[in-house]
Amino acid sequence: MRPAGKGPLESLYFDYPRFAARRVGELDGVATQHPVLIVGAGPIGMTAALVLARYGIRSVLIDRKDTFNDGSRAICIARPSMHILERVGAVAPFVEKALGWRFGRSYYRGEQIFRLEMPQPPGEKYLPMYNLQQQYIEKFLHDAVAASALIDMRWQSELSAIEPHNDGVSVRISSPEGDYRLDADYVLAADGARSPVRSMLGLRLKGDNYEGRYVIADIRMDHDFPTERRAFFEPSGNPGGTVLIHKQPENIWRVDYQLREGESEQEALQEENIRARVTAILADIGHTKPWELEWWSVYSANTLCLDDYRHGRVFFIGDAAHIVPIFGVRGLNNGLADAENIGWKLALVLHGEADERLLDSYSPERRGATLDVFANATKSTRFMTPPTRGWRLAREAALSLSLRHEFPRGLANPRQMQPYTYSESRLTPYPGRDAEFAGGPACGSAAPNAKLADGSYLLDRAGNGMTAILFCEGQPSAEQATLLAQLGRIDKRFTSLVVGSQPSAPDTTTIADHDGEIARLFAAAPGTLYLLRPDLHIAGRWKAVVPDEILKTAKICLGSETP
Amino acid sequence: MSAMPFEDFETAYETLAMAIDQAGPERETLLLTRLALVLGHELGDIVAFKKSIETALEGLE
Numbered sequence: 001m002r003p004a005g006k007g008p009l010e011s012l013y014f015d016y017p018r019f020a021a022r023r024v025g026e027l028d029g030v031a032t033q034h035p036v037l038i039v040g041a042g043p044i045g046m047t048a049a050l051v052l053a054r055y056g057i058r059s060v061l062i063d064r065k066d067t068f069n070d071g072s073r074a075i076c077i078a079r080p081s082m083h084i085l086e087r088v089g090a091v092a093p094f095v096e097k098a099l100g101w102r103f104g105r106s107y108y109r110g111e112q113i114f115r116l117e118m119p120q121p122p123g124e125k126y127l128p129m130y131n132l133q134q135q136y137i138e139k140f141l142h143d144a145v146a147a148s149a150l151i152d153m154r155w156q157s158e159l160s161a162i163e164p165h166n167d168g169v170s171v172r173i174s175s176p177e178g179d180y181r182l183d184a185d186y187v188l189a190a191d192g193a194r195s196p197v198r199s200m201l202g203l204r205l206k207g208d209n210y211e212g213r214y215v216i217a218d219i220r221m222d223h224d225f226p227t228e229r230r231a232f233f234e235p236s237g238n239p240g241g242t243v244l245i246h247k248q249p250e251n252i253w254r255v256d257y258q259l260r261e262g263e264s265e266q267e268a269l270q271e272e273n274i275r276a277r278v279t280a281i282l283a284d285i286g287h288t289k290p291w292e293l294e295w296w297s298v299y300s301a302n303t304l305c306l307d308d309y310r311h312g313r314v315f316f317i318g319d320a321a322h323i324v325p326i327f328g329v330r331g332l333n334n335g336l337a338d339a340e341n342i343g344w345k346l347a348l349v350l351h352g353e354a355d356e357r358l359l360d361s362y363s364p365e366r367r368g369a370t371l372d373v374f375a376n377a378t379k380s381t382r383f384m385t386p387p388t389r390g391w392r393l394a395r396e397a398a399l400s401l402s403l404r405h406e407f408p409r410g411l412a413n414p415r416q417m418q419p420y421t422y423s424e425s426r427l428t429p430y431p432g433r434d435a436e437f438a439g440g441p442a443c444g445s446a447a448p449n450a451k452l453a454d455g456s457y458l459l460d461r462a463g464n465g466m467t468a469i470l471f472c473e474g475q476p477s478a479e480q481a482t483l484l485a486q487l488g489r490i491d492k493r494f495t496s497l498v499v500g501s502q503p504s505a506p507d508t509t510t511i512a513d514h515d516g517e518i519a520r521l522f523a524a525a526p527g528t529l530y531l532l533r534p535d536l537h538i539a540g541r542w543k544a545v546v547p548d549e550i551l552k553t554a555k556i557c558l559g560s561e562t563p
Numbered sequence: 564m565s566a567m568p569f570e571d572f573e574t575a576y577e578t579l580a581m582a583i584d585q586a587g588p589e590r591e592t593l594l595l596t597r598l599a600l601v602l603g604h605e606l607g608d609i610v611a612f613k614k615s616i617e618t619a620l621e622g623l624e
Contacts, residue, residue, distance in 0.1 A: 379573075382580075390583030393591070394576055403622055410569050411576060 019155035044318030045190030050088035051343025064158035073134035076329035098130035104229035195320035212385020221291035237280035301325035358559030369420035440523030465493020
């Protein structure tokens with residue numbers, strides 16, 4: 001909701017562009033079989049289109065609106081998402097505009113009880129978290145979409161019917177220019193929490209609703225505090241409820257506050273009540289100067305998802321597949337990981353470089369990630385909005401003890417988003433090889449990054465197919481060289497990175513690791529090989545190469561062999 | 564006294580919250596008092612038990 005007297009898109013800081021409907025070929029009888037139709041041009045749909053475009057795959061992207069989503073939406077972009085944005089060539093404006101951060105504070109009755117510090121390993125290129133309004137996230141993605149010759153963006157185009165077939169999907173699209181039929185090999189449903197595609201296919205989200213309600217308000221104020229997550233339990237400005245405060249660019253601040261039990265939602269959402277409560281909360285943090293109200297809404301936590309993210313040739317991504325609680329910032333970030341996961345798999349299948357059965361791995365991998373999010377988010381949601389007297393009492397006991405004692409403080413940890421580990425995926429066939437390593441990233445996890453001598457980063461050199469990282473003294477052995485050549489024959493996009501502990505001949509393809517920092521990060525010895533998937537998750541690792549297993553893993557990741 | 568690993572402590576927190584709900588508002592005080600006596604008995608150390616009571620009383624409002 002916006003304050004009285006403001007138009008629906010009259011923002012304090014963002015100018016909403018208006019996009020016209022275009023006259024498209026289908027309206028003039030040009031019948032085209034499109035490889036991919038993406039329904040919904042929010043951040044997830046646009047990212048999916050950009051991932052496909054990275055692989056040279058064309059897509060049609062439709063959205064029923066004529067502009068970006070408005071209101072107080074996602075604001076936190078996690079490090080793994082920055083890597084996804086980098087790989088689709090869109091990260092630069094994010095780095096420039098977003099506010100990076102890694103610290104947070106939790107307070108109980110005005111006293112600090114917990115200091116959140118997210119790790120920042122020295123080899124990482126991006127900070128753990130960046131704050132940026134979803135309006136800018138969509139704008140920057142749209143700039144990249146508009147610059148791509150492979151993405152056919154159609155605004156004011158609403159899906160009115162969908163008919164899945166064995167070999168494709170037919171849809172009806174309504175636009176101000178007319179109604180038409182469109183045929184695609186595959187459909188990605190990125191049409192949000194109320195997904196019309198989901199309803200039209202008769203599918204339902206299942207899971208739990210939580211009772212605690214939060215008001216989400218965006219305000220503009222001149223307030224001097226670093227970009228950190230601040231959580232206030234039992235603050236005097238909002239007795240009986242929790243408050244969260246996040247900084248965003250343009251002097252915009254996100255203030256989330258929990259409504260008291262039994263408080264009328266309708267009354268709480270009245271503009272004068274929003275203003276009174278926010279004023280009291282701001283007084284608590286020492287801000288008594290004027291501030292302006294941008295937008296507000298009410299929120300309650302849900303853990304809901306589809307039983308299967310795939311319905312024949314239709315794949316659900318983002319909120320259309322799952323709705324997660326806001327605490328822990330996983331909605332946008334998991335949606336972006338969905339888009340990348342289905343994107344590379346679908347692209348390789350459409351190019352004929354991977355077997356269609358690779359697509360079977362999308363739902364187990366990403367639904368597994370959602371269930372993991374639910375487990376973590378349920379814990380943080382129970383702490384942020386204790387559902388019953390037992391949980392409220394236990395929280396009050398833990399928080400009050402936290403004032404003088406260290407031991408309960410970890411309970412106030414917001415458990416911010418971590419990338420999911422695909423250790424149980426069929427694309428991770430040899431997780432038992434982890435036992436050979438004393439540390440380093442496990443099978444299925446996202447590869448860590450390392451800074452190289454020339455200032456670039458290890459993962460900058462990964463390809464868009466499979467990537468092997470081989471640790472050697474000097475040159476690869478004959479057996480290792482043969483293996484790398486075989487991997488190149490299985491995957492034409494294959495990239496090999498040789499990390500050498502010894503200065504080798506003037507061989508520019510070897511990455512120098514003179515101080516052994518990269519080997520330590522990967523717990524590698526000479527002869528160790530890591531095989532990365534296109535999304536830079538670790539498909540497998542071997543302390544010393546086992547050619548049969550490595551070749552089989554690469555084939556499984558391209559769908560050409562079953563585990 | 565040995566400190567619990569955080570994961571175990573968190574499980575203790577969750578088990579306690581659910582036990583309070585299970586007891587219900589009429590019986591929660593009795594449950595918590597019984598729990599304190601059981602833990603004191605298990606602890607087997609009167610000095611540590613008295614110190615725990617003091618810790619729990621501190622800053623109680």
